[in-house]
Amino acid sequence: MDKLGLERDIDLALHLPLRYEDETRLTPLAAAREGDLLHVEGVVREARIELRPRRQFIVKLVEALGDAPGRIELILRFVNFYPSHQKTFAPGTRLRVRGELRGGFFGREIVHPVFKTVEPGAPLARELTPVYPTSAQLPQAYLRKAVAAGLSRARLDEILPPDLLPAGLPPLRESLYLLHHPPADISLHAIQEREHPAWQRIKFEELLAQQLSQLQAQRERAKLRAPMLRGSAGGLHEKLLAALPFQLTGAQRRVAEEIATDLGRPQPMNRLLQGDVGSGKTVVAALAAAVAMDAGWQCALMAPTEILAEQHFRKLIHWLAPLGIEVAWLTGSRKGKGRAAMLEKVASGAAQLVVGTHAVIQDDVHFARLGLAVIDEQHRFGVAQRLDLRRKLALQSLEPHLLMMSATPIPRTLAMTYFADLDVSTIDELPPGRTPIVTRVFAADRREQVIARVRDEVAKGSQVYWVVPLIEESEALDLQNATETHQQLGAVLPGTQVGLLHGRMPPAEKASVMALFSGGQMSVLVATTVIEVGVDVPNASVMVIEHAERFGLAQLHQLRGRVGRGSVASVCVLLYTGPLSQTGRDRLKAMAETTDGFEIARRDLEIRGPGEFMGARQSGDALLRFADLAQDGELLQCAREIAPRLLDRHPAAAQAQIRRWLGGKLEYLKA
Incomplete structure (x- = not known):
């Protein structure tokens, strides 16, 4: 529980479901289609271990319509199973199973369903079943009990004065109980997409706590003392x-x-x-x-x-x-x-x-x-x-x-x-004399053409960066490594000094390579992202980024910024290996369409969300778990307006709100 940060009752109460499963109704097999998520009741007709093509446990379930089994059969397939499964699935046992319906070679089946034994006529759940964020060691059943206990013990009294609450939001207690135990007739779309009024209340509370903590940190810092630093005339x-x-x-x-x-x-x-x-x-x-x-x-x-x-x-x-x-x-x-x-x-x-x-x-x-x-x-x-x-x-x-x-x-x-x-x-202004950078996106099968362009640029006296994402082979990622690329470019560019720079080189060796490139003696530098920020070589006019789909948008923009620092027309070539994910496609499209860092940052936030974009500021904890900056702008503005009024007029309520939501993270907010 500590790994999930669930130390207090209120932490458990605020540990909200990722999604919900509907166990409030049964799905007739006759009406089900492949790909549907089923909740079926049936009686075990047969259960056996099969050894081909690999050891697995096969259960044949006959759908139970009312108290009597019907004739429609469903196969339950377990590739991983325990000896206790054979006892649980004894013929004649009545079960409720849930899982995705597939079309198998021997008929329709569910692989590794969720299951429980039931008596005939056992009532169905009245509420949707919550599925919580968890770690591998913590089963859902245990977490559901712990959250329910924490929710019943947590103090959920209203902290905020009614006149500072936006109109139309339900009480906090009511909102939390509804999100943990939604009734069967609720709009699943509204609750899954976090549009329900209960979600609006939670998101507002979270944004308000975050605004209060930042405002308080700012005011506390204003009370601290620093040396007054003033330069002298002619100094x-x-x-x-x-x-x-x-x-x-x-x-x-x-x-x-x-x-x-x-x-x-x-x-x-x-x-x-x-x-x-x-x-x-x-x-x-x-x-x-x-x-x-x-x-x-x-x-x-x-x-x-x-x-x-x-x-x-x-x-x-x-x-x-x-x-x-x-x-x-x-x-x-x-x-x-x-x-x-x-x-x-x-x-x-x-x-x-x-x-x-x-x-x-x-x-x-x-x-x-x-x-x-x-x-x-x-x-x-x-x-x-x-x-x-x-x-x-x-x-x-x-x-x-x-x-x-x-x-x-x-x-x-x-x-x-x-x-x-x-x-x-x-x-918001670049120094004069900088040339615009043209960005080109090519599939990896055009690599030879790119090398030919590099050869032409080197012949003209320009310098080239060639960036690769990995230093050594990885079985998981089939990528060209820096050493191979260095050798290849050295072979196809005879008479050209091609350097290699990566994070595992000793500092003195890195400095030596960088000095040769900065001084103009080295024409091509094959590097990992150690050259991402700050390196300034005005004569470098070509940046080739291999496997560009593996890089983040901000990182690509930083790398592109290593060229175009002089008066020579510059180009950035993004080589990608398909098939591209939607995120990869969005990143490369943004890079091709704009060189404006502010627009790049806006799109990067859209693609990655604030947690990743922010990096270390939250010390690994996303400060906003529920609110979405792209969608909840109105709630954010409202929280910004209310925070100073709450801190000034109701300081005790403001402190209670911060403690409820942020607990032990306050030290990090002040950094």
Whole structure:
């Protein structure tokens, strides 16, 4: 039960059915068709074990019409069975069985039906039978009893004041009892599709609890104290602006000012900086870091991979080292004396800027004065990791300011729910000089044509990424692996340097390969998704993604963003292996139709739903189990309007609502 998170009576009461089975009526076999889900009563005529084609247990059941058996026969087939089955299915036993009707070689049959013995005239169920989400170890019968017991014990009194409830919604107790035990005459469509008023009440309650928790987290954070970071006139911030070899876009200037204003306040900033691939988030982060360092505080920048962290490191060193800033480098691969020296610089405050992977938040890393933490690709980090980073300043009774960056823009409905406690800055403008990327979708049988195009591009002096999804053969997925593709492309492109980059290579080897590609000596780079974010090679103009149907939409968009970073016309080729699922088809269609990251994000949310889209923010738990952001916009808007009124006027009710729905997840909501 713990695995399902069912610790309290209210958790059991809120563990709602996935679907329902109708045991309130019997289906006459004469009226049944193949594929129908049957509920049949009959008497066992014969039961035996057969050994061909494999050992199985065969039961012949004669339909019971009234008290007497009829003449229509049904075969029950068990491939997996126990000795007790023979006793249960003794000839003459009356049974009710449920399952899908199939046409078999020896007549109509049900394979592995659900069954129970009954007496003649036994009453049928009066309610639909709930089927609950469960784990393999927990049978439905046990879970039904546990849920029914929890439902009877749980306190389901009305927490919300009547004047704050939307009109027309039934009471919570009535809604829950109906969803656990629906009467036989209920509209199955309305209840299965979650359109019934009882479902509307549950979804509203859940959305309200979520909005309350986010609003409360935001208000609690506003009570915390953070260092007031303000740059001085003619200080580091202005020097960096003057030294940059390019002009900021209007959008970059706007968001840099929003962040600088936040940093100057005594409350900790909790801001998300979002922008499409290549919109220039790193320079905005550098300007924020300059404000912090100018005020005498340290800044930490954490990225999910060493390649991306190193790219940030190189850019920041290039911009800030000439201005006298010392930048420390901390990753998992940095060990021994080099690491010890870096840790000493961080602890003493000599290193004003610390760049690295999750190694930045390890226990032995101590900051002298951490004022600003920047997390790149924040959805790739777990909630616990973000909490660890914030605790690095806890001893000083101050919180660091937090700036999270994401190249996966957040659709509006998601910003209104999961990110309701964040301030969001959006870079909605790409730097000048970027060329549009043309996206082409081809079936895998046109691979040779794609290789020919790659040969032409290399001859022109362009560079090419070729991305594959796996490093080694998998029996489950018949995919080309990185090593094979590397060898093949090396053979068909003689005289061309073809590199290989994957996650299992030692960091020094990865860095060496990346340096050759970045420097232009290597023309083709075969890689896994380690190059997904942040890698910036302006001369790369072709991106080939093999088995594109295996990638998520946001991932495909990130990969596509590795090209088109210079002035050369660029192309992204998506190679897929059929047959495509509907999801795969939708993803490839979206990629071909738009290069707008915000539109991509909107479609990605539609395809995947918020749980997957959000990644680690919920620490693996979908915060919204019942509400659907695409369909329940009106309920969400209503919950957003009611939440502040409830928190202000009825704080005890607001706390009870949060506890009822979210229990022990509150710590994660604050991350």
